[in-house]
Amino acid sequence: MIKGINKMLTKSKLEFLVGLGIIILPLQGLAAAAPTEMTKDDWLGKLKAVAPSVICQGFFEDASLKKRMEELKIDNDKCISLIPASFDKCQTQYYSGLPATMNKDSAAKWGHTIGECIGTDFATKYLVSNPQASTSSSSDQTTSSSTPSSTSPSTPSTSPSTPSTSPSTPSTSPSSPISSSTPATSSDSQSTDISRDQWLAQLKTLAPAMICQGFFGDPSLKKKLEDRSIDNTKCVNLIPASFEKCQNELYSNLPTTLNSDSANTWGHKIGECIGTDFAKKYLLPTATPATSTSSQ
Numbered sequence: 001m002i003k004g005i006n007k008m009l010t011k012s013k014l015e016f017l018v019g020l021g022i023i024i025l026p027l028q029g030l031a032a033a034a035p036t037e038m039t040k041d042d043w044l045g046k047l048k049a050v051a052p053s054v055i056c057q058g059f060f061e062d063a064s065l066k067k068r069m070e071e072l073k074i075d076n077d078k079c080i081s082l083i084p085a086s087f088d089k090c091q092t093q094y095y096s097g098l099p100a101t102m103n104k105d106s107a108a109k110w111g112h113t114i115g116e117c118i119g120t121d122f123a124t125k126y127l128v129s130n131p132q133a134s135t136s137s138s139s140d141q142t143t144s145s146s147t148p149s150s151t152s153p154s155t156p157s158t159s160p161s162t163p164s165t166s167p168s169t170p171s172t173s174p175s176s177p178i179s180s181s182t183p184a185t186s187s188d189s190q191s192t193d194i195s196r197d198q199w200l201a202q203l204k205t206l207a208p209a210m211i212c213q214g215f216f217g218d219p220s221l222k223k224k225l226e227d228r229s230i231d232n233t234k235c236v237n238l239i240p241a242s243f244e245k246c247q248n249e250l251y252s253n254l255p256t257t258l259n260s261d262s263a264n265t266w267g268h269k270i271g272e273c274i275g276t277d278f279a280k281k282y283l284l285p286t287a288t289p290a291t292s293t294s295s296q
Contacts, residue, residue: 090117246273
């Protein structure tokens, strides 16, 4: 029974935790390169120029994400047109908290934060939801991308710092930001490492919304959840406990730094662990009622 449920959970796009976690890797490398300070508006402007291309390139370099994007008929051009709406949303959310001037350290910190926000928003809207969503909202997102606020969604982590080093640098051009600013294009996503703690923090941020979207996108799982009075909000509140348990179980076996390949391997293992734990607790006939455990 658990194996069957776990297979459904995997089918529900748990594996996208992996790909989206890796997407932030090239951003880390870019963030470390900013030698000068700039205003937060200039910094956001640089991100706006490079983020869509960098993020979408990362999506299509990950086999799992690429397959999902193709299923949804989202090609690279459409991906680039969709990212700005998520960027706008996250920029609005964090703008007041950004320091007035950004240096190398603050660019890395805030790029990571905004990048996680964009990745979560994009995944929730397009990667684990109804495929029709991408077509119906592409026009809205394209419009929002033209607004000054839509600096650059999903990869702020890429660290605007690189493009920011000089406004005239080719990296500011959305057409091929990475290749011109740093080798971070295809090679970075494969070669840049990230510490296991950073990687786990990214997964923890993305996991609840993505997993629960996947659950409710599967008719069988949706019925099981509704029968147990678990709506999306309650689901999102329950996932972190399973994540913590699986993180504790697997932490000592994780490599101290992860690259694209190891993130793929361990992302799948953690995803399966979360699915099994959640199923045992809430989806099996003998599971404890979610109301009594939601405080977890």
